[in-house]
Amino acid sequence: MISKFTLLYAGSGQQATKCVMDQLLVRQLSNSSPRAQHVILEHFETKEEAREDPEWVNAKDYEQIPGPSSYRMLRDQLPGGRLYKTNMHVLERHYRERYGDIFRISGILGKPDTVFTFNPADFETVYRNETIWPVRVGLESLGHYRLKKRPDVFQGVAGLVTSQGRAWGDIRNKVNPVMMKVQNIRQNLPEVDNIAQDFLDRLDSKLDHNTGKLTTDLTEEIKMWAFESVAVVALNTRLGLLARDKPDPNVLKIVDGMNAFFEKAYTYDVTPSFWKYIETPGFKELMKAYEDVTDATTFYIEKAMEKFENEQNDEARSVLEKLYRINKNVAVVMAIDMLMAGLDTTSATVISVLHFLGQNPEKQEELRKELFKLLPDPKMPLTEENTKNMPYLRACIKESLRLKPIANGNFRLSGRDIVLSGYKVPKGVGVYMATMSLSNSDEYFERSAEFLPERWIKAAKATCPVSQKHNPFVYLPFGFGPRTCIGKRLAELEMETLLVRLIRNYRVTWVGEKPLEYINDLILRPTGEMKFKFEKL
Numbered sequence: 368m369i370s371k372f373t374l375l376y377a378g379s380g381q382q383a384t385k386c387v388m389d390q391l392l393v394r395q396l397s398n399s400s401p402r403a404q405h406v407i408l409e410h411f412e413t414k415e416e417a418r419e420d421p422e423w424v425n426a427k428d429y430e431q432i433p434g435p436s437s438y439r440m441l442r443d444q445l446p447g448g449r450l451y452k453t454n455m456h457v458l459e460r461h462y463r464e465r466y467g468d469i470f471r472i473s474g475i476l477g478k479p480d481t482v483f484t485f486n487p488a489d490f491e492t493v494y495r496n497e498t499i500w501p502v503r504v505g506l507e508s509l510g511h512y513r514l515k516k517r518p519d520v521f522q523g524v525a526g527l528v529t530s531q532g533r534a535w536g537d538i539r540n541k542v543n544p545v546m547m548k549v550q551n552i553r554q555n556l557p558e559v560d561n562i563a564q565d566f567l568d569r570l571d572s573k574l575d576h577n578t579g580k581l582t583t584d585l586t587e588e589i590k591m592w593a594f595e596s597v598a599v600v601a602l603n604t605r606l607g608l609l610a611r612d613k614p615d616p617n618v619l620k621i622v623d624g625m626n627a628f629f630e631k632a633y634t635y636d637v638t639p640s641f642w643k644y645i646e647t648p649g650f651k652e653l654m655k656a657y658e659d660v661t662d663a664t665t666f667y668i669e670k671a672m673e674k675f676e677n678e679q680n681d682e683a684r685s686v687l688e689k690l691y692r693i694n695k696n697v698a699v700v701m702a703i704d705m706l707m708a709g710l711d712t713t714s715a716t717v718i719s720v721l722h723f724l725g726q727n728p729e730k731q732e733e734l735r736k737e738l739f740k741l742l743p744d745p746k747m748p749l750t751e752e753n754t755k756n757m758p759y760l761r762a763c764i765k766e767s768l769r770l771k772p773i774a775n776g777n778f779r780l781s782g783r784d785i786v787l788s789g790y791k792v793p794k795g796v797g798v799y800m801a802t803m804s805l806s807n808s809d810e811y812f813e814r815s816a817e818f819l820p821e822r823w824i825k826a827a828k829a830t831c832p833v834s835q836k837h838n839p840f841v842y843l844p845f846g847f848g849p850r851t852c853i854g855k856r857l858a859e860l861e862m863e864t865l866l867v868r869l870i871r872n873y874r875v876t877w878v879g880e881k882p883l884e885y886i887n888d889l890i891l892r893p894t895g896e897m898k899f900k901f902e903k904l
């Protein structure tokens with residue numbers, strides 16, 4: 368076993384590291400009786416009685432769930448293996464073809480066993496059995512950075528994404544009333560709309576009007592829009608990024624840091640890794656990416672705090688200000704998380720929607736009809752009233768998130784002993800619910816490869832070419848339950864506003880011979896050349 372593993376690292380030039388890794392691996396594998404290794408119970412405070420009901424008693428044993436051995440999995444995923452540096456979607460597909468719709472990957476190197484399921488009935492079982500503090504293990508490297516490397520900044524608060532158990536519940540309880548209340552978020556519509564209009568002015572100035580092609584990089588431009596928009600809500604500050612000729616160096620630092628983070632965090636938080644035992648150069652680069660993002664975001668946060676401390680408003684306006692009055696440490700970490708989470712998620716989705724509309728001109732015309740009714744004069748402001756009724760726009764965003772969600776699936780530790788696809792799955796085992804494979808399958812969505820926004824519109828029943836019924840657990844782009852995306856309302860507000868302005872004012876065409884390419888690491892996001900043509904109406 369040692370020699371085979373050693374072979375995987377041959378030529379890596381990291382002999383000392385390799386020996387330590389070999390020893391660790393051997394220790395892990397020789398210790399790995401499934402019962403001893405597979406669960407993580409430290410995040411759960413409650414203990415349930417052992418189940419003795421017929422469903423549990425008659426279920427097949429956990430150990431009977433098929434799947435690769437720890438050794439095979441490592442051999443597949445470490446350098447030289449067939450799944451080395453692939454993404455989660457390829458990995459899922461590979462093992463699904465080999466083992467079927469439920470399989471188990473053994474937990475090693477401090478990770479829990481993970482049961483992969485492609486059965487929506489299982490998704491429902493997992494979510495319905497969450498405790499009040501659902502556990503989505505992930506981004507442990509971020510928690511490590513915040514708690515171990517920078518306690519001076521984070522003061523023991525690791526943030527929503529990476530905290531678990533009571534610590535997560537404490538933050539979420541403080542943040543929910545601020546972020547999940549529709550009114551709190553929608554009150555930002557006038558500013559978010561101003562930003563969308565500024566984006567359009569900028570687009571206009573960067574377009575070659577003869578060819579309709581943008582003279583700058585659309586991805587970068589959209590990221591500036593996303594950052595400006597999220598900052599106005601998170602910090603109540605206009606950063607002026609869209610008025611600059613050259614991007615703000617701090618934002619570039621965040622964008623670069625986020626790119627490095629997506630790439631490296633996939634390696635260190637998703638695939639098997641030794642970082643808990645030894646910090647490799649790659650892991651140090653990940654820590655550096657966190658450091659850059661933290662430095663650059665705290666620069667804005669400190670400025671914003673200074674401003675509202677000087678202004679002493681009677682009523683707190685921004686999310687940061689509202690949270691600051693509740694708890695300063697939570698405010699800081701949440702503002703950083705919003706700036707981090709609000710950049711690539713919304714920009715990836717907006718580009719995907721534009722791509723689908725650019726490939727489907729008749730759908731774009733249908734949307735434009737709706738937008739002309741809403742804004743007969745393109746200069747009219749967007750208001751609470753005129754944005755209430757935009758079913759086709761909302762359906763376009765939903766359909767795009769069905770085809771290209773930002774996450775391949777969702778993850779939980781099972782909150783109780785549960786039965787999945789006929790197998791016992793003990794409390795504390797990781798469960799990965801592979802939603803994207805299902806939302807892109809004809810089994811769950813008729814004509815699944817087509818962009819058909821009508822499938823989401825009740826009123827289109829008579830004319831809709833496909834059934835509008837679907838299993839709600841197959842399509843969950845923002846997750847589910849108490850741990851659902853906290854930025855959903857903000858993301859929707861931003862994306863809808865920009866798309867109203869863009870499609871009301873421009874005809875967008877995808878002129879690439881091939882469809883848009885995607886990179887799939889920690890999230891799924893567009894990459895490569897943005898071959899759009901924008902014609903002003």
Ligand code: HEM
Pocket residue numbers: 503527528529539597704705706708709710712713716773774777778843844845846847848849850851852853854855857858
């Ligand atoms: C198109 C845009 C977005 C999509 C599709 C999306 C999707 C998701 C998903 C799938 C989750 C996991 C939910 C679960 O486990 O049930 C999540 C969590 C999260 N999202 Fe988003 N997101 C988006 C935008 C945003 C934005 C703009 C923000 C920040 C303002 C944000 C902040 C977060 C945070 C902090 C979490 C962790 C919540 C927790 O663990 O309590 N997201 N998001």
